[in-house]
Amino acid sequence: MKTIRHTVFAPILAFALLYPSLAQTATPASEPSTQEDKPVRQPPDQANQAKPDQATPQNLPNAPSSNKPSLSDLGFPPEQTQANPKEQALLDKRTHMLKIHQKLGFITLFPLAATVVTSVGAGGRSTSKTARDIHTALGAATGDLYFTSAYFAIRAPRVPGTQTRGQIRVHRALAWVHGPGMIMTPILGAMAFDQKSKGEKVHGIAQAHGPVAIVTAGAYGAAFAAVAFKF
Amino acid sequence: MRRILTAVSLLILPLFAASASQWALEQSTLSYHVSHPLHDTMGVSHAARGKGICNGGQCDFLIAVPVKSFDSGDSNRDLHMIQATRGAQFPMVSVRTHLPESELQSATIYADLEVEFAGQTAQYKQVPFQRTTQGNTVHLSGIIPAKMSDFKIDPPSLLGIAVKNDMPIQVEMNWHPM
Numbered sequence: 001m002k003t004i005r006h007t008v009f010a011p012i013l014a015f016a017l018l019y020p021s022l023a024q025t026a027t028p029a030s031e032p033s034t035q036e037d038k039p040v041r042q043p044p045d046q047a048n049q050a051k052p053d054q055a056t057p058q059n060l061p062n063a064p065s066s067n068k069p070s071l072s073d074l075g076f077p078p079e080q081t082q083a084n085p086k087e088q089a090l091l092d093k094r095t096h097m098l099k100i101h102q103k104l105g106f107i108t109l110f111p112l113a114a115t116v117v118t119s120v121g122a123g124g125r126s127t128s129k130t131a132r133d134i135h136t137a138l139g140a141a142t143g144d145l146y147f148t149s150a151y152f153a154i155r156a157p158r159v160p161g162t163q164t165r166g167q168i169r170v171h172r173a174l175a176w177v178h179g180p181g182m183i184m185t186p187i188l189g190a191m192a193f194d195q196k197s198k199g200e201k202v203h204g205i206a207q208a209h210g211p212v213a214i215v216t217a218g219a220y221g222a223a224f225a226a227v228a229f230k231f
Numbered sequence: 232m233r234r235i236l237t238a239v240s241l242l243i244l245p246l247f248a249a250s251a252s253q254w255a256l257e258q259s260t261l262s263y264h265v266s267h268p269l270h271d272t273m274g275v276s277h278a279a280r281g282k283g284i285c286n287g288g289q290c291d292f293l294i295a296v297p298v299k300s301f302d303s304g305d306s307n308r309d310l311h312m313i314q315a316t317r318g319a320q321f322p323m324v325s326v327r328t329h330l331p332e333s334e335l336q337s338a339t340i341y342a343d344l345e346v347e348f349a350g351q352t353a354q355y356k357q358v359p360f361q362r363t364t365q366g367n368t369v370h371l372s373g374i375i376p377a378k379m380s381d382f383k384i385d386p387p388s389l390l391g392i393a394v395k396n397d398m399p400i401q402v403e404m405n406w407h408p409m
Contacts, residue, residue, distance in 0.1 A: 067251075069282035069293040071325065076280065080297045084319045091314035098311075106390055159310055166305025227307075228269055228390060 090157050097156035102227075104149035109224060111142040116217050123192075123202075123210060132193060139189060146182050146220075150175075167226045174223035181216025188212055252332075253409040254292070256281030257368060260403040261296055263377075266395040274301035274312065283406065285332045294404070295325040298348075315387050321350045326375075335369075338362055344375060353381040360402070368407050375400040 071081060115138040121131035153175075164172065188209035192202045202209070259279040265272045278300035283292040298318030303309055313319060328342045341357040360373035377398045379386050386393040 067284050067286045068291040068327075069284055071293070071295055071323065073282050074280040074293070074295055076295065076297070076323070080299075081323055083322065088314075088317060088319035091310065091319055095311055095314040098307075102390070162306055162310060164306050166303075166308070168305055168307035171307075 087159075090159065094156045094159065097152045101149050101152035101156065104145055104152065105224065108142060108145040108149055109221075111138050111145065112217055112220060115139045115142050116213070119210070119213065129197075132196060136189070136193060139186060143182060143186055150179065170226040171223050174219045174226065177219035178216050178223060181212055181219060185209065185213045185216050252285045254281075254283030254285070254290075254369075254406045255409045256294060256404055257407050258405040259294075259296075260401075261301075262401045263301065264397075264399050264401070266397065267389055268392055269389060272303050272308065272394075274303040274309065276300040276302065279404070281404070281406070285335075288332045290330055290332050290335065292328045292330075293325060295323050298322055298324055311387055316349045316382070316384055318349070321348070324348045335362075340371065346375065346377065346381075348377075349382040349384055351382040353377070368405050371402070371404045371406065373402050375402060 115135060118131065118135040118138055121128065122135035188206055191204075191206035192209045195202050195206055256279060258277070259281070260275060260277055261279055262273050262275045265274075276296050279294055279296035281292065281294035283290055285291075298313055298316055299309075299322065301309065301312065303312065325347045327345045327347075330340070330342055334340055338361070340360045340362055342360060344355045344358050346353050346355065355375055355377070358373055358375055360371045363370045377400050378396050379394075379398050380396055384398075386396060388394070
């Protein structure tokens with residue numbers, strides 16, 4: 001019985017006495033301080049392409065220690081830590097399409113502004129056919145660019161479970177103003193153009209061409225500002 | 232003999248227990264800052280979790296946060312950030328550091344950080360963290376001088392102008408011993 005006690009207690013005691021020093025040996029001592037005033041940033045470890053949750057200990061400095069906390073210790077749900085290549089592909093496609101939307105939308109601003117400027121010579125009493133033609137051509141170019149840009153915004157894939165927040169809400173809400181406006185303006189403009197070409201005074205619903213165009217251009221400018229500037 | 236062994240064990244075991252200690256991240260605010268000529272942006276996350284294990288006078292800390300948990304106040308920008316940082320492919324940002332336990336008592340802790348983000352690993356040496364204590368809680372605050380190029384992130388652009396490469400991360404953490 002005495003021998004059994006010795007056999008059991010002796011290793012426990014030896015382990016208890018030796019463990020702290022063993023742990024200290026297993027955990028490498030920290031690197032000596034560089035004594036530099038400025039923190040030094042090292043270039044990234046380009047070799048380590050592993051996923052964060054799959055990083056192997058040998059890729060990390062001070063790897064030998066077995067007492068290091070791991071991601072699994074932190075209790076994140078698996079769906080938060082697992083890679084989702086499908087979602088990444090969806091996001092890549094979405095960003096690609098929205099970048100085109102952004103570029104075309106920005107370009108559209110120029111013919112839109114020019115159309116507004118040339119409207120001064122196209123409408124009113126003293127107008128010329130040339131001025132009306134230039135105004136019409138610029139308006140058509142604006143419409144083409146606008147609808148192409150809108151296509152990329154509408155067709156960009158949605159990310160499930162995303163709640164729209166922030167200034168993008170204003171940008172989207174304004175589309176309900178300038179979108180119908182971009183449809184109505186050329187229709188009313190064509191009616192006004194036709195009436196003017198016949199030597200008639202613009203009358204009826206065609207009279208709304210100017211006001212609708214101004215509201216549309218204003219909403220479009222505001223939609224641009226909503227994403228370009230922070231309020 | 233049995234009594235001696237029991238007495239020695241009772242004396243030694245508490246010492247053994249005291250040599251290992253653990254820390255848990257209680258509360259945190261991590262915020263990244265991105266600068267563009269038209270506006271500055273800050274994305275904030277309170278979802279970080281962390282753990283520290285000290286043994287034999289050496290401590291290892293791990294802090295991790297989901298990329299998706301950062302909120303800049305605009306869902307479109309956040310989705311673009313996740314895309315640009317490959318956040319669906321590499322959903323976690325993790326920060327590891329190894330330091331002597333004695334360093335935890337300093338008013339300013341200089342930590343060598345290893346940051347894994349966007350499928351890349353970058354190391355930042357001697358990043359200063361200010362330490363204050365309130366009761367049992369240790370508050371740490373500091374800035375990680377991260378850059379997008381460190382993680383091979385293409386700087387997003389707005390109207391053809393790219394954001395600055397600098398992406399400093401402000402860290403505010405409350406730790407408590409477990």
